[in-house]
Amino acid sequence: MTKRAVALCMLLAGSMFAQEGSVPKGVARLDHVFVILMENHGYSQIIGNPSAPFANQYAKSANSANNYFAIGHPSSTNYLEIVGGSNFGVRSDNGPAWHDGTCTPNIVAPGYTTTDFPASPDVCPIAGEGMDAATPAVDLTNECPDPATADPCPPGLVDIDGSSLPAAHTVGKMIGDQLAEHGRRWKSYQESLPPTGADGIDYSDGYFTDVAPPPASIGGSGALLKLYAAKHNPFVYFKSVQEGSNRRNSLANVVGFEGGGGLYDDLASGHIPDLAFIAPNQCNDQHGRGNGGSQCAFDPVTDGSQAGLNPALIYVGDLTLRTLVAAIHRSPAWKQGHSAIVTVWDENDYSFVPNLNQVVAIVDTNFGPHGVQSNKYYTHFSLLRTLEGAFRLPCLNHACDSSSKVMSDLFGEDRD
Numbered sequence: 001m002t003k004r005a006v007a008l009c010m011l012l013a014g015s016m017f018a019q020e021g022s023v024p025k026g027v028a029r030l031d032h033v034f035v036i037l038m039e040n041h042g043y044s045q046i047i048g049n050p051s052a053p054f055a056n057q058y059a060k061s062a063n064s065a066n067n068y069f070a071i072g073h074p075s076s077t078n079y080l081e082i083v084g085g086s087n088f089g090v091r092s093d094n095g096p097a098w099h100d101g102t103c104t105p106n107i108v109a110p111g112y113t114t115t116d117f118p119a120s121p122d123v124c125p126i127a128g129e130g131m132d133a134a135t136p137a138v139d140l141t142n143e144c145p146d147p148a149t150a151d152p153c154p155p156g157l158v159d160i161d162g163s164s165l166p167a168a169h170t171v172g173k174m175i176g177d178q179l180a181e182h183g184r185r186w187k188s189y190q191e192s193l194p195p196t197g198a199d200g201i202d203y204s205d206g207y208f209t210d211v212a213p214p215p216a217s218i219g220g221s222g223a224l225l226k227l228y229a230a231k232h233n234p235f236v237y238f239k240s241v242q243e244g245s246n247r248r249n250s251l252a253n254v255v256g257f258e259g260g261g262g263l264y265d266d267l268a269s270g271h272i273p274d275l276a277f278i279a280p281n282q283c284n285d286q287h288g289r290g291n292g293g294s295q296c297a298f299d300p301v302t303d304g305s306q307a308g309l310n311p312a313l314i315y316v317g318d319l320t321l322r323t324l325v326a327a328i329h330r331s332p333a334w335k336q337g338h339s340a341i342v343t344v345w346d347e348n349d350y351s352f353v354p355n356l357n358q359v360v361a362i363v364d365t366n367f368g369p370h371g372v373q374s375n376k377y378y379t380h381f382s383l384l385r386t387l388e389g390a391f392r393l394p395c396l397n398h399a400c401d402s403s404s405k406v407m408s409d410l411f412g413e414d415r416d
Contacts, residue, residue, distance in 0.1 A: 020171055021400035024389030028368070028412035031337030033387055034276045034328050035082070035344070037232065038317060039075065039287035042304055042348030043068075043358040049306050051314040054322040055360065058343070062364035063372040063410040069379045070347040070357045072135040073159035074142050075287075078346040079234040081380045083277070084174035085397030085404075086132045090114045090123055091141055093231040095202035097122040099242055107132055107170045115141035125239035127172040132397070135165035143350075158350065161357055170397050175275065175384065176235050178393045180249035185273035188235045189263040192227035192281040193256035198236055204228040206256075206281075225292055227281035235277070263327075270332030274391060278324060286317035286345075304351030325364070340365045340390075340411055344383065363410040374409050382407055389414075 043066075046052050047059065071081045076093045080086065089106025092114045097103055106112050106123070107130035114120040117140070138160055144153030176186045190198070192206040203210045203226040213221035233254060235241050244250030253273075257263045266272055282289050283296035288310065290298060295316050301308025321343060328334055328341055345359040361378070364370075385399035386407040398404060408414070 020173065020397075021395045023392055024385045024395050024399075024406050026414050027386050027389040027406040027408045028338060028414055029392065029416060030340055030387075030390035030411070032272050032274060032276065032333055032339040033390065034272075034278060034339070034341045035387075036278045036280075036321065036324055036341065037079070037082075037285065038280075038321065038343065038345045038360075039232075039282070039285040040347060040349035041286055041309075041314070041345055041359075042351060042355050043360050044355070045304065045306055045309060045348070046314075046345065046360045049309075049314060051309070051311040052318040054318045054325075055343075055362070058321075058325065058364070059360065059362050060371065062341075062362050062370055063374070065361040065363070065374050065376075065378050065407065065410060067375045067377050068344075068359060068361040068382075069163070069377075070345075070359050071163070071165070071380050072161045072357075073139055073347055073349075074231075075346050076231040076234070076237075078380060079232060080174075080237065081398070082344075082346075082384060083176065083234045084126075085381055085384050085395070085399035086168075086170045087135065088126050088170060088172065088237075089131075089133045090237075091133055091135075091139065092116045092120060093142075093229075094120060095122050095230045096237045096242070097124050098200045100124060105130070105172060105239075107172055113141075116143055117141050123237055125242050126237050127239035129171050130169070131167045132170040134167040135161055135163065137161055137164040160348075160351055160355060163357070165398075168398065172238070173240075173396060174235065174238055175387060175391075175393065175396070176249055176253070177238070177240050178388070178396070179274055179391065180240075180246045182391075182393065183248070184391065185248060186235075186253060186275040186277065187266070187273045188233055188254045188277045188279070189257060189266075190228055190233050190254060190279050191257045191284060193254065194228070195259075197251060198230070198233065198254040199251050201228070202230045223291070225283075226289060227283060227292075229282055232279045232282075232285070267327050267331040267333070270336070272331065272333040275387070280317070280320050280324070283313075284317055284320040286313055288313050302350040304348065304355035334366055338365070338367050338412075342383065344380075363407065365412060368412040372410055374407070376405065376407075376409065378405065378407055379403075386411055
């Protein structure tokens with residue numbers, strides 16, 4: 001392990017008792033936060049990349065975290081960590097076990113972790129209290145050939161988390177639960193969500209789904225372009241949202257970009273929730289798909305460099321980001337109160353040492369200074385802690401760790 005990796009391990013060690021704690025202090029109060037999630041590219045793959053002109057300009061004109069790290073792999077794990085401060089025992093992109101009241105949540109089943117290798121069932125609805133899964137510095141459990149076979153994992157597909165995090169006590173909650181408990185609102189805006197909504201759906205092309213796939217006459221289930229993915233919609237993994245016992249905290253909060261109650265209608269009207277979680281589809285978030293055409297094709301090489309990227313995939317994602325930011329800036333909601341846009345990449349995908357899961361994080365506020373370039377050490381846990389502090393909510397799980405600092409230099413300091 002490199003000296004850098006050892007340092008990250010020590011920083012993440014901090015306070016390891018994950019739970020719901022006190023309200024984080026020191027960050028400005030916010031009325032609205034827009035969190036835009038981009039996909040699968042490390043800091044050095046985006047910053048300085050000519051195929052991402054808007055992201056590079058935005059990182060300079062807004063505020064940029066230049067020492068910000070994802071926690072682990074794969075996507076679903078990081079999304080859960082952003083909204084809940086824990087992986088909740090999930091280290092794979094397996095979909096939710098929809099409305100399954102018979103299975104035991106991972107955190108309640110001691111030592112159980114959802115992985116690709118060994119293969120695991122879908123993720124039981126998250127609830128209760130227990131222990132999450134440890135994060136290893138090098139993880140061979142996701143998207144690699146089974147290490148027990150003669151076909152070893154290619155180096156570029158090894159998950160290099162860059163940190164080692166022990167399992168910790170965890171409560172099965174996320175920031176949406178907290179907002180609902182305090183009478184506030186959240187929405188998860190998911191591009192290419194089907195007209196039928198999110199319930200029971202793991203993948204969709206915006207119309208056809210894994211439950212109702214394209215008919216044989218147009219290719220059958222194998223032709224489904226997986227644009228919407230539940231793995232990029234962390235809220236649907238929680239029992240509270242699947243059951244919808246609180247009207248402020250249900251699947252009705254998961255909507256698309258278009259149509260009534262969707263992202264662009266809400267932006268135009270100015271009726272924006274406290275937390276707007278925005279996930280472009282897998283061709284527009286720089287993730288890529290194998291059957292989405294040349295501009296959506298996966299990066300040909302996964303070594304952490306810019307040379308191995310599909311430049312069209314990066315450029316289309318960059319255009320999408322520019323469109324989203326412009327639409328938010330035009331919204332009446334952006335002109336009222338204190339608001340922030342957070343653009344963050346979920347993980348650096350698969351890479352080689354010394355790429356230690358550093359990703360781009362950009363913070364744009366409608367108040368305070370701009371052009372701030374922060375070199376302070378932050379992670380997805382820092383982001384959750386900052387959002388909870390800005391909404392005056394208690395910290396959750398690893399957002400309570402002593403190493404998880406509020407990002408006040410980027411969001412603004414508390415002036416109350």
